[in-house]
Amino acid sequence: MALKTLIQIRRGLESALGTLAVGEMGYCTDTSKLYIGNSSGNMLLVSVQGVGDMIKSIYDTNNNGKVDYAQAADSVSWAGVDGKPTVFPAAAHTHPDYLSKGPLTWNQLKGV
Numbered sequence: 001m002a003l004k005t006l007i008q009i010r011r012g013l014e015s016a017l018g019t020l021a022v023g024e025m026g027y028c029t030d031t032s033k034l035y036i037g038n039s040s041g042n043m044l045l046v047s048v049q050g051v052g053d054m055i056k057s058i059y060d061t062n063n064n065g066k067v068d069y070a071q072a073a074d075s076v077s078w079a080g081v082d083g084k085p086t087v088f089p090a091a092a093h094t095h096p097d098y099l100s101k102g103p104l105t106w107n108q109l110k111g112v
Helices: 068-074 106-110
Strands: 010-012 025-028 033-038 041-047
Parallel strands (some): 010 025
Antiparallel strands (some): 033 041
16 A cells, blocks of 8 residues: 655745755745755756746846856957957958859859
């Protein structure tokens, strides 16, 4: 026979949730978010949103209207950019094969 076991999850307003213990779950009654505690704090597991929706509280944690990763990219120095061209701006060049035929039209490009 199966045992009946009651599992309780910490619940309440998101602002009052506090830091969860590792493995402890917390449900926010005001935002319908479900968190689990881990060694670095609360980790969001589920948020009641539509598929593909960006959740502001996840992507803009400091609430300044800018996605956190975009904000971090603003402060990257040019030396820290991977895959940049070795010559900037690119050297001047022409396309003599196309210039001799005159301007291209959409019908000419479709056959390429």
